[in-house]
Amino acid sequence: MGILVVGTVALDSVETPFGHVDRALGGSATHFTAAASFLTPVAIVGVVGEDFPHAELDFLRQRKVDLSGLETLPGKTFHWKGRYGFDLNSAETLATDLNVLTQFSPKIPKNLRESEFVFLANIHPALQIQVLEQIVRPKLVALDTMNFWIQGEPDLLRKVMARVNLVVINEGEARQFTGEASLLKAARQIQKLGPRIVIIKQGEYGALLFYEQEIFSAPGLPLESVKDPTGAGDSFAGGMMGYLSRVGQVDLKTLCQAIIVGSSMASYNVEDFSCHRLKTLTLPEIVSRINQFKKLSHFEEITL
Amino acid sequence: MGILVVGTVALDSVETPFGHVDRALGGSATHFTAAASFLTPVAIVGVVGEDFPHAELDFLRQRKVDLSGLETLPGKTFHWKGRYGFDLNSAETLATDLNVLTQFSPKIPKNLRESEFVFLANIHPALQIQVLEQIVRPKLVALDTMNFWIQGEPDLLRKVMARVNLVVINEGEARQFTGEASLLKAARQIQKLGPRIVIIKQGEYGALLFYEQEIFSAPGLPLESVKDPTGAGDSFAGGMMGYLSRVGQVDLKTLCQAIIVGSSMASYNVEDFSCHRLKTLTLPEIVSRINQFKKLSHFEEITL
Numbered sequence: 001m002g003i004l005v006v007g008t009v010a011l012d013s014v015e016t017p018f019g020h021v022d023r024a025l026g027g028s029a030t031h032f033t034a035a036a037s038f039l040t041p042v043a044i045v046g047v048v049g050e051d052f053p054h055a056e057l058d059f060l061r062q063r064k065v066d067l068s069g070l071e072t073l074p075g076k077t078f079h080w081k082g083r084y085g086f087d088l089n090s091a092e093t094l095a096t097d098l099n100v101l102t103q104f105s106p107k108i109p110k111n112l113r114e115s116e117f118v119f120l121a122n123i124h125p126a127l128q129i130q131v132l133e134q135i136v137r138p139k140l141v142a143l144d145t146m147n148f149w150i151q152g153e154p155d156l157l158r159k160v161m162a163r164v165n166l167v168v169i170n171e172g173e174a175r176q177f178t179g180e181a182s183l184l185k186a187a188r189q190i191q192k193l194g195p196r197i198v199i200i201k202q203g204e205y206g207a208l209l210f211y212e213q214e215i216f217s218a219p220g221l222p223l224e225s226v227k228d229p230t231g232a233g234d235s236f237a238g239g240m241m242g243y244l245s246r247v248g249q250v251d252l253k254t255l256c257q258a259i260i261v262g263s264s265m266a267s268y269n270v271e272d273f274s275c276h277r278l279k280t281l282t283l284p285e286i287v288s289r290i291n292q293f294k295k296l297s298h299f300e301e302i303t304l
Numbered sequence: 305m306g307i308l309v310v311g312t313v314a315l316d317s318v319e320t321p322f323g324h325v326d327r328a329l330g331g332s333a334t335h336f337t338a339a340a341s342f343l344t345p346v347a348i349v350g351v352v353g354e355d356f357p358h359a360e361l362d363f364l365r366q367r368k369v370d371l372s373g374l375e376t377l378p379g380k381t382f383h384w385k386g387r388y389g390f391d392l393n394s395a396e397t398l399a400t401d402l403n404v405l406t407q408f409s410p411k412i413p414k415n416l417r418e419s420e421f422v423f424l425a426n427i428h429p430a431l432q433i434q435v436l437e438q439i440v441r442p443k444l445v446a447l448d449t450m451n452f453w454i455q456g457e458p459d460l461l462r463k464v465m466a467r468v469n470l471v472v473i474n475e476g477e478a479r480q481f482t483g484e485a486s487l488l489k490a491a492r493q494i495q496k497l498g499p500r501i502v503i504i505k506q507g508e509y510g511a512l513l514f515y516e517q518e519i520f521s522a523p524g525l526p527l528e529s530v531k532d533p534t535g536a537g538d539s540f541a542g543g544m545m546g547y548l549s550r551v552g553q554v555d556l557k558t559l560c561q562a563i564i565v566g567s568s569m570a571s572y573n574v575e576d577f578s579c580h581r582l583k584t585l586t587l588p589e590i591v592s593r594i595n596q597f598k599k600l601s602h603f604e605e606i607t608l
Contacts, residue, residue, distance in 0.1 A: 184528050205509040206521075206523075215600060217510075217524070217525075219601070222512060224486060290608075295518075299560040299561055299601075300561060302547075304591055
């Protein structure tokens, strides 16, 4: 059981209309793990620089996250600087300092090579392939990506996708990657590459699951205040994969539930900057939000 | 029982990446009625010019729609010309020829003044007020509007809203009208004006219902091919109001169901230009689409 996640551990400087943080804990693997660790054992493989404040990860250590695969290399930690406007739906990148990330070559510790659930967070598809080469008999491998790789490495990306079971992707990126305006057609096209499962993230509107021929739509919970959407997609994936790993099954029923758990995690994550909200979150709070999602989308039988 | 709808009956020239029509049947009251008439008796009050091809409304006559309140005035019918791009989410208006609409002053026939359900489709708020002055003891009055009136007549619009029970509005227009980025806050602000019920349309993403303190989210059904989104909001409102009128109740349970019925109607309406799809639609098809919506949003109990 448990999840292996390979992705970035970063320091983020983020500005939104509701405040800002400077070099706060961020990165795809971090946000993913902050969510997944509520539900299942997680191990991170990633890299940080000598400047990285390791105490910032204490909340993950308390949740028994395995950090043995987190390398420290000479140099500075990956740093992303971005700004969100009024509608919070898209970030303007002000700076991307890759730093030690340019030397990153994921080495999966021996004891993690047989992880049943593997999440390839948003990193260079060549590194994602390196991970695939090292893992043995996984039950489920999922992949996230972004516009940068879709534009720069589309062929390589197609090759990695062909080797995973599940692709998580933004709606805009799904359209960009496939050239299809219809998300249904876009998902079908990605499924044709190999993955049986495609999950399209729609930001504040929720998420769509395409599982073989079936479709499920998770609503977006209308929130009073969203402070910072950074990491929403990763905490969504963390909640989703965390639930799959906890249940130990990957079928339509469990996937639908998993997407609701992921949506609940993401809805908390955006309520504060960095991982602040997920640091203090409790299991009863997660359960309460899941119940909100249930109420939000439930309707009685209709007879005409 | 039954619905009185006051709005436009128009000729639309529409171009999308999937085709075009020239002076085809359109207008808010028309699209609304094409949907509502499957579910409940409907009466239209509106105006057309001498050029209007009355035979185009035969399909509504066959559904027993009361057209006695549809005036013909000297001059030409209201004509809208618009174009949609690749993503179909927003129209570019190429021409708005108001024609006889400038002389429109809604006169509600005596036998319709006691209609239980009244829909004030998107027209000048001053005309919407004129309708309110003529109706007696309605069970539910609903109102739709658009950015043009929000910008040009915000005070008058606020006055009409204060006198209705239900406001249907696009998400962009809800944000524009209230100045709130959060749809939850926007809905609460509109509720404070008077209406207990606010429904925010989110295009391909579905719709949100705010009923007193409760919230319901209807998903958007991912469609293979959307040809023309014109009238989607009106057919949504028609299905929604049609169901409320059919059941004869306005409570949370019925409203949630009504929004699903409305979403089903809208999902058919966008599959073809003008009212083409709703002309040939059948009740079994509507039921089948409603079942798709059920499946789309249903998930099993989650225990953590």
